[in-house]
Amino acid sequence: MPVTSQLSPTERSTIRRGSERARTEREELHAVLDAGLICHLGVVVDGAPRVLPTGYGRSGDTLYLHGSTGARSLREAAGEPEICVTVTHLDGIVYARSAFHFSVNYRSAVIHGRPRQVTDPDEKWRALQVITDHLAPGSWEHARQPTKRELAATAVIALDLTEAAVKMRGGGPNDDPEDVEADKAWAGVLPLETRWGAPEPSDDLAPEFGIPAHVLERRYPA
Amino acid sequence: MPVTSQLSPTERSTIRRGSERARTEREELHAVLDAGLICHLGVVVDGAPRVLPTGYGRSGDTLYLHGSTGARSLREAAGEPEICVTVTHLDGIVYARSAFHFSVNYRSAVIHGRPRQVTDPDEKWRALQVITDHLAPGSWEHARQPTKRELAATAVIALDLTEAAVKMRGGGPNDDPEDVEADKAWAGVLPLETRWGAPEPSDDLAPEFGIPAHVLERRYPA
Numbered sequence: 549m550p551v552t553s554q555l556s557p558t559e560r561s562t563i564r565r566g567s568e569r570a571r572t573e574r575e576e577l578h579a580v581l582d583a584g585l586i587c588h589l590g591v592v593v594d595g596a597p598r599v600l601p602t603g604y605g606r607s608g609d610t611l612y613l614h615g616s617t618g619a620r621s622l623r624e625a626a627g628e629p630e631i632c633v634t635v636t637h638l639d640g641i642v643y644a645r646s647a648f649h650f651s652v653n654y655r656s657a658v659i660h661g662r663p664r665q666v667t668d669p670d671e672k673w674r675a676l677q678v679i680t681d682h683l684a685p686g687s688w689e690h691a692r693q694p695t696k697r698e699l700a701a702t703a704v705i706a707l708d709l710t711e712a713a714v715k716m717r718g719g720g721p722n723d724d725p726e727d728v729e730a731d732k733a734w735a736g737v738l739p740l741e742t743r744w745g746a747p748e749p750s751d752d753l754a755p756e757f758g759i760p761a762h763v764l765e766r767r768y769p770a
Numbered sequence: 771m772p773v774t775s776q777l778s779p780t781e782r783s784t785i786r787r788g789s790e791r792a793r794t795e796r797e798e799l800h801a802v803l804d805a806g807l808i809c810h811l812g813v814v815v816d817g818a819p820r821v822l823p824t825g826y827g828r829s830g831d832t833l834y835l836h837g838s839t840g841a842r843s844l845r846e847a848a849g850e851p852e853i854c855v856t857v858t859h860l861d862g863i864v865y866a867r868s869a870f871h872f873s874v875n876y877r878s879a880v881i882h883g884r885p886r887q888v889t890d891p892d893e894k895w896r897a898l899q900v901i902t903d904h905l906a907p908g909s910w911e912h913a914r915q916p917t918k919r920e921l922a923a924t925a926v927i928a929l930d931l932t933e934a935a936v937k938m939r940g941g942g943p944n945d946d947p948e949d950v951e952a953d954k955a956w957a958g959v960l961p962l963e964t965r966w967g968a969p970e971p972s973d974d975l976a977p978e979f980g981i982p983a984h985v986l987e988r989r990y991p992a
Contacts, residue, residue: 588810590819596852597812630818739967750957
């Protein structure tokens with residue numbers, strides 16, 4: 549890996565609020581990204597921010613994003629000197645004795661960097677494999693792979709995971725001692741759980757086409 | 771309501787890609803926002819985008835965001851001429867016969883606007899009620915409400931829901947006819963389901979303190 553295991557110490561990626569929640573290990577950045585399904589891509593357009601949900605995949609310390617070559621968001625992202633990509637997992641709501649101390653348990657990764665348009669056909673091919681298998685593991689091998697025309701119609705950008713901030717919160721509320729003593733309100737965590745539902749075969753699929761293992765046995769996350 | 775039921779027709783909030791997925795009714799914007807728990811707030815800092823997960827609440831056609839007065843993101847958002855707030859629900863992964871046609875089912879709302887710092891104590895009080903009851907319905911009445919000091923330590927910004935784009939995708943894959951005919955790969959939707967887990971009382975809560983109905987009977991979404 550060309551980067552160190554420590555995440556970036558630049559000004560904007562140094563977490564000031566709740567610094568005890570900051571995680572500096574690269575492995576934790578990878579874990580947050582690998583457990584996510586979509587990211588929120590931030591670009592600046594005419595001086596104003598624009599935030600759009602987008603698919604992605606990770607290969608080592610490179611994040612790949614893709615979209616149609618006709619989509620404005622990716623064209624704009626590719627032309628921008630800087631983008632921001634954020635992946636957030638909401639794990640639960642923290643109920644406190646006081647409204648002031650309500651919070652959420654979460655894991656988030658915020659990545660800043662200059663995007664690179666992927667034009668090399670081999671890298672683009674690998675990037676699409678990474679993105680497809682991130683969204684739907686096992687599908688690159690199972691499904692028909694892209695034609696040259698499809699490859700040309702897909703825009704891919706790469707973002708180095710050099711400058712990133714990982715933040716997490718877990719556990720119960722941090723109530724004031726007087727409120728704990730008063731014993732007037734419930735306090736604790738209501739966990740949020742995400743799981744896969746039963747696969748829904750396409751209407752135009754042959755009825756005898758069984759659900760393949762990579763769909764049926766998919767676990768969350770992964 | 772001071773705004774029309776039609777969402778903004780401005781240049782940047784007019785959806786070009788997949789315009790059949792655009793929803794123009796204000797009620798659908800409200801539904802996407804009300805079903806969400808956190809948003810992704812985009813601000814421009816030193817010319818670069820920054821995207822951070824943030825809590826919010828809606829009152830009519832005003833969105834409220836809050837944070838500590840010490841938090842950079844909200845200070846920066848309040849000082850910015852423009853921010854972007856995006857709420858996304860991921861409903862499932864769309865498996866297609868070709869990698870090119872893989873997609874996701876989702877609902878998203880993207881709001882652009884100039885934030886307004888909420889300084890009037892009455893509006894700030896109501897905004898905190900809205901945000902608290904969005905994150906944890908019933909909790910504003912159940913928990914201790916803010917003191918003057920806590921109110922002063924909380925920054926609240928308001929964003930009018932005037933300029934917004936709602937986008938949704940549902941249903942199965944849009945495969946090419948040749949791939950449907952070839953019948954070589956599974957196609958369908960793997961739904962993603964989110965639900966509340968069992969409430970976890972705080973370690974320092976009196977053991978006899980029962981879990982109140984607004985926690986125990988909370989449904990998702992709501």
